[in-house]
Amino acid sequence: MHSSSYDVLIVGAGIAGCALAHALSTIPREKPLRIGLLERSLDEPDRIVGELLQPGGVAALEQLGLESCVENIDSIHLGGYCVVKDGGFVHIPYPNGHRGRGLHHGRFIMNLRAAAQRAKGVEVIEVTVNGLLQCDAKGTGRVIGVSGSRKVGQEKEVEKMEFYADLVVIADGCFSNFRTQVMDQRALKPVTKSHFVGLILKDVQLPIPQHGTVCLTASNGPALLYQIGTGETRMLVDVREPLPSDMKAHLLNSVIPELPSCVHIAALEAVKNDRLRRMPNSFLPAVKQGNPRFSKQGVILVGDAWNMRHPLTGGGMTVAFSDAVILRDLLREVKDLKDWDEMKGVLDCWHWRRKPLASTVNILSVALYDLFGANEPELAILRTGCFKYFELGGECINGPVSLLSAITPSPTLLIYHFFAVAFYSIWVMFAHPRPVQLRKDNKPKLVAPSIVEYPYLAFKSIVVIWTASVVVLPLIWSEIRWWSPEEKSLRHRPMLMLVGFLTLLYLLL
Structure with missing residues (x-):
């Protein structure tokens, strides 16, 4: 049994986990924090959301010192939005020259992981986290670490591992395996109203280039289009539940005819040739953490594991980066991460300081x-x-x-x-x-x-x-x-x- 000890353990090397690991590494201390960043697979992820970064998110990246992560991945500067309805459209530019970014999610994640790996005191470990370790056998005490496993050797033998830390952070995303173990399941119930079906359009000319395009259809949910690379445009179609049994037929017959004519050919080709994937559009309000009535001590949730919103506005990454900035500044003053009375004050302050954004x-x-x-x-x-x-x-x-x-x-x-x-x-x-x-x-x-x-x-x-x-x-x-x-x-x-x-x-x- 392999075991290691850290000051902070972060489960999930995605948007929130990488940003927080890098942020905590910059906190000036006599003895730098030892941070373990755990991820099931360090291969490049392939997702259809998390590809539009609003200007507020770009600003938060700069505050974290991670602005270089959007470079060298063929990301596209975005100047605002174009809203299309009944054949007409209205131009909605970002004010004062602000710019967002359209990008490939996987490439962006790999840059963030590389930045976290380079950060002082951060160790990125590929391991499957299986459970939370608590100070009593009944599973009712303080969380003191996590247990995990990974396959080693040519015969792929399973090596069991244990990681201990003063503070455990769960950042394993919208499909979190630990959300209801950390907090009362009555407090965290995601509500899913629809799904986004995603595909990539090749070499298409949007009504206003380098702008996100929101198409308001008469009989279906909105369709969102934005460039994520040179010659590549992400198309997300909102499909309400119950989902149609033949998704391709639904897109071909009901959705594409209501889109601007300039994208029809590329959309038809994408539906025929691209792999259709979908993601649930869930809403999960943030509940204050640290309250012993609803949550365990020694562990907190961040990112989509704790708080989700509809991805139509592309604000998820912006909130995650902003949370990392606020937590970095608050934890800067904490002398002992094991002192949960002090940590409860930090979590309370974090809960309300993040509220405006x-x-x-x-x-x-x-x-x-x-x-x-x-x-x-x-x-x-x-x-x-x-x-x-x-x-x-x-x-x-x-x-x-x-x-x-x-x-x-x-x-x-x-x-x-x-x-x-x-x-x-x-x-x-x-x-x-x-x-x-x-x-x-x-x-x-x-x-x-x-x-x-x-x-x-x-x-x-x-x-x-x-x-x-x-x-x-x-x-x-x-x-x-x-x-x-x-x-x-x-x-x-x-x-x-x-x-x-x-x-x-x-x-x-």
């Missing part, structure tokens, strides 16, 4: 998906209003894209623009012409609502505002609570009532 990214991702992937009439009204809101330009573009790019992490600004879209959607209902079929033989004509329709539209306006509130208020609530969503204690209800009252007051003003 993490909450903005989390809420925006799910709210936008609910609008862009809507089938319900009221949400379709909000989707149309959102598109026309962007068409106004100025702050109606700069504000939302500053939130989307994580340049301006402000939940308050997010709520302002969300309800501004809701009220503008109502104005669009009353003032803008909409297609009406006057005769069976004629094509639909654009006709403005008559005064006779106003009472019905007024009632519909109330429903639209109610629908907007139903979309965003639960998301806000999921971000401000810190306990398990299963907890039914009456003492938490006043907070929910306060949130509802403040939101109503905002609407009235």
Whole structure:
């Protein structure tokens, strides 16, 4: 039995794990931290998400000293977004010359792992982690390390290994094997609304080059396209559950006809020749760690193992890098990682310090998906209003894209623009012409609502505002609570009532 001891063990050498390992290695201490970074396979990963890095994520990489990791991998500078709907499109550039990056996930990971390997005190180890080691045999005590195994020799014999540390960090991603072992499973229940089906388009010309393209389809979820390399464009198609039995037929018959004509040929070729893969689009709000009622001592969760949002807005890596920056700065002052009373204070501070950025990214991702992937009439009204809101330009573009790019992490600004879209959607209902079929033989004509329709539209306006509130208020609530969503204690209800009252007051003003 092989055993080793470290100051910090990090399970998972992905985005969050590599960034945190490198960040902790830069903490000035009399005796540098010994960090073990454990990964099941150090081969280049092959995934269809984690390929779009927002400008806020680029800035966080620079704070970590890892900005070189996006170089020499054929990454593409991205200047913003193009939103396509009903044959028209609106240009949404990043403000003030900011740039994001489109890149191959696997190549980026390999650069991050190489940077972690070069960092002082970091040891990258290829091993399959099988379980958590605790200080008592019943599995109820403090976590003191992990057990693992790896195959050695030509006969592939299994070598059992144990790794001990003052602090164990679980960063094994959205399919975490240890999430519910670290925290109460009632506190961490991912919700999956749909899946992204991914494929790569070759040598395609997007409506606006070097921009992410969001296609709002009438009968399906949104489709996202962005360059990840020279001549390669990632296409992600949102497919709701239940998934169709014949995915290729669904893409060919239902999705591609609604995409811009400039991508039709490349998309058809990709569906026929590329390997279709899918990833669940899950939402998992962050629950405060360190509370003995819900989590074990000696171990914490980071990255998608702890907090997930819809990948439509490409904010996951940005949150992970920002978390690494904050944890590095907080752990700089910790003298003893085994002192859990001190660590609980660090985790509490981390939970709230990350809120402006993490909450903005989390809420925006799910709210936008609910609008862009809507089938319900009221949400379709909000989707149309959102598109026309962007068409106004100025702050109606700069504000939302500053939130989307994580340049301006402000939940308050997010709520302002969300309800501004809701009220503008109502104005669009009353003032803008909409297609009406006057005769069976004629094509639909654009006709403005008559005064006779106003009472019905007024009632519909109330429903639209109610629908907007139903979309965003639960998301806000999921971000401000810190306990398990299963907890039914009456003492938490006043907070929910306060949130509802403040939101109503905002609407009235």
